[in-house]
Amino acid sequence: MRSFLSYLIPPLFIFSDVLASDYHEQLNLKPLPQSSLLASFNFRSNTSLSQFEAHNFRYFPRSLGQILQHVGTRELHLRFSLGRWDAESWGARPWDGTKEGGTGVELWAWLEADTEEEADLKWLTLTNALSGLFCASLNFIDETRTTRPVMSFQPEGDHGSTLDNMHLLHGVLPHEIVCTENLTPFLKLLPCKGKAGISSLLNGHKLFDASWQSMAIDVRPICPLGQECVLQIEQTIDMVLDIERSKRPRGNPIPRPPPGHDLKCNASKPYHSGDTCFPSDFAEGEDWSLDRIFGKSLKGTCPLTDPDAPPVCIHVPERRDIFTTPGASEMKSPDGLSRCYQVPSEGDFSMMLPRMSREGDNAKTVADETVQPETPLLYAERSFTGHGQDRGGVQSILTNPSPDTIVEFVYMESLPWFMRIYLHTLQARVEGTSGAKDDIVEEIYYRPALDRVRGTQLELRVRIPPASTVFLTYDFEKSILRYTEYPPDANRGFDVAAAIITILPSTSPGAPPSRQKTSNLRTTSLLLSLPTPDFSMPYNVIIFTSTAIALAFGGVYNLLVRRFVGADEGAEVAGGLKGKLTLLVAKLSAKFKGAKGKVE
């Protein structure tokens, strides 16, 4: 796994090699347990800063470049994510979690500005412009959803002295549903536009059908030693496909139960017989091919890439059989855990991974089909506790699975203002290690919410001892919103953005390479239900109070201005409709009185 990660994350010394060729793309495939497949698409293009400032765009997309120039953005990170990464079975995240965001849309950027107000204005322009470019509601990232993280994010590019007047702003839209209309502009930014190269595999039907997917755009300046600074844009798409689901033909996508003779049964069950079957889903690996999984084949290579860099790599054990279309050449990595393919520049390319028989002479095991995923540094989950419409609580469970290393990380929550947290209820409880102290929270940065102005920002620096679990809990109060502040589907609930966990690089000198980098992790987003009024209320209130006031006023006023005289002294009332009505009322009330009297 370590070697795979080093493949995925090019260490800094590779950059000099990358600069020679201005555009680079690679697809990394990795079969995961439970018949899933992780596909990581990576596209990277560079432009020299002088060309960028002269507005000459070649590989760098002009539409994005103009926005960045207009608002003075030094570094930009944009994420579109959907689904949940199942860390229990899939292991560590691709790219160490640095190229994924919380569910929905996440954006953070370093803007060049002299004052905070200027930075806010530029941020507003940036979100509006990106909203138009990516067909996403990024313009809803207003001041209540914007935070200025203190400990969680560090710039990735080389900024030199300009770092002093750079402002980091971060915004999340957890409610945003990522879909095809976000993929199309994403592909438009690529030099080969999904027409050639690995991007020709991307298609909205498969991407948004995935169990988990994340689209990322990172723009950062990079200054290699002794060379001109370049601006790098890196676009990444990671997705976990359910192989069986993806193999369904486009024309007949409805799942149907397989016929009896195709059922894979778990023969170890005591009741297993000819007519009873306990289906075993993942007992035998699936066979799959690139064109069936993605619905189309790879169309040649993008001619702008370095012809020596292999565009497709797959991370499987050496014994796994793989067949490819003719013309492609295979290169095995020395550790035997991955191989890469040189794709013919014209014509279609596909690869086929047949089913490996678990029986017979040449029986294969699961270990021959997939590489065992690496254990992540930290497991994190977060949920609501409590009940009722008034108060609630949040509990985050953070587990350090490693038996011997301490994990230090920053836990950041940016909560909406209508979720008022009680910081004094914040508690961290450690379980697992005997005799562990509970004061594992080393540093707290807290920026309280202001109603309708900004949300809560909470950053905690935590150290988890080895093989232990931390329960982080706090309580909050739900506020009542104004009538117009409720969204149209108020009873659905309000999305609370994912907590962002930044695992800090290990400081010990002997740490393995995977621990020497910052890695990220995000919890799932939460759905908070707030007390929701009946939305016809204002009209009811208007009519009710009006009627009450009118009744009281009419009565009092009539008593004040009428003259009361004896019944025999008043004018004759018996005539006409009014008189008849009065008589009727009198009769009815007399009857009523009589009945009442009888009862008494």
Next chain:
Amino acid sequence: MSSSLTARGLTDRSTTSEFEAKTTSNNAEGNGDNGITNAAMVTTAQPNGLGPGSTTAKLKSPPPEQQSHIVRRSLIAASFWLLVLCLGIPIWWKTTTIYRANLPLNQMMNWADGKSCSPVFPIRIVIEAPSLTEQEAQSLISITQNALDAMHDFPGHRLRLEAASQTSLGGIIAPHDHENNALIIRLTPGDIATFEPASSPHAHLPIFEITYPPNSKPTPEAKSSQLATYIAAQLRSTFAEEQAILSYFLATSTISSDQQPQGSHNRIDESLSKRMTRSMKYSGTYHLTFSLFTSGSNPSSWDIDSAINQYLRPVLDMLKPIHNFTIDTQVQLYAVPGVQSQVLTKEDLSSFINAAEWPLSPSIGGAPTINFVVYMGNQTIDLYSGEETSQSWLVPQWGSVYLLSPPAATHVPSEFLKQPVLTFASHLLSLLGTPQSGSLPMRLSTLTRVRSVDMLLRASSSLGSLARLSLALPSISIPPSVADGVAKSIHHLELACSNLGSTKSLEHARIAETEAERAFFEKSMVGQLYFPDEHKVAVYLPLLGPVGVPLFTSLVTEFKAWKTRKL
């Protein structure tokens, strides 16, 4: 209210008794509590006697009401009405009224009708004639001026001839630089061989060189001279296009017909109107985007920077006093045009740009974008109309497209781009609305004047629309920012009108136009659309109905009682 009703219902049925009469008289004192005690007493009184149906009782007239009671009752009614009128209505008015800033409607309508400013350009033309004597020059000028005035039928232009200051016609003319002169006519005597005057425009300066035969020198006494007629005819043809454009603008604007030029200029030239609709809306800055679209993967880079510097920069430098330009370039591979056919017909050209897939989004920022697209593919244009070249066409108000067949190499050198960039330069000029005839400096000075008139008319018509809108929708709110914008716009319009023809007036007209547009498109003015009158009725009626009816009836009763007392 219902309790008092029952009370009265019961009183109706209860008959004569001293006790009853006393209670009613008590009640007449106008105390509300008494009414209720009265009711209680009546109910208690009921069982002692008189069953239902005893309506045969004799009616007596009530005792005369005390004067103080009558006065008190009138005072009560009056005080309620006073409260409603002096407190209720003002509060209601204050809280529900829509803020409408005062707009100078008359002034705005005057601008829109063209009553405030008639666009007249004083055009100063200087005649440099070093070879002529002062007197000769003077007489030549007066004859030419007469000839011009005689043939001139367009009121928008006032051509004024002057002698150049070197020949010094006394201190009448203030010393002026070249900028104030629209045109300089340089007269040089030709040799004996020249029989007719000949003219040639200067390439880079607004100078008109006229070579005349020596014998056509005017004499001071002559009423007409061949040279003078020639100069007048030349000037007229020089400014003919500008006049046509100006009269086109005046004709298409909302300015009323009496301000429009009469006669032959009144009809709108077909080709001129086509050309005018092609040109972009005026702006101080334009973004120029040069895009290389390739049908396949080759070529992927081009030397556009040096091509622009070589072939386009001179034109941009000339345009600098009027427009600023920012330039960006991009390369896009695998671009599929909107039309797939090999040979493009005239109809195909309009759908050639694949707006859905090509990243030609307008530049960020306020300025409009002009797109110049070089498409490398093997498509050709079918030449059945000779209007355009076979490789490029102009897309009105958008930009221009140039088709090139792809070279073998992956890099396009700048020499290869010479023809496209030169074509783009000429397309740029026509997209900016530059007139087609004359030398480039002349065309640009014409452009300044034409654009100022255009801006002036646009601003005026925006003001007029705003004035009409505020009159037509009485419930629309007009925030103070709108009034502010209108005031600024009118101020700049006046400034622009007072020195028409200069670059300053163009600047003022531009500010006036943006201010007028901003005032017209003020966001908060749209809010009223969401609050219709039916809505108000639904909210007010439950309150105002039941409260208003007793108030009104009491007023009417009091009024009737007062009238009967009077009689």
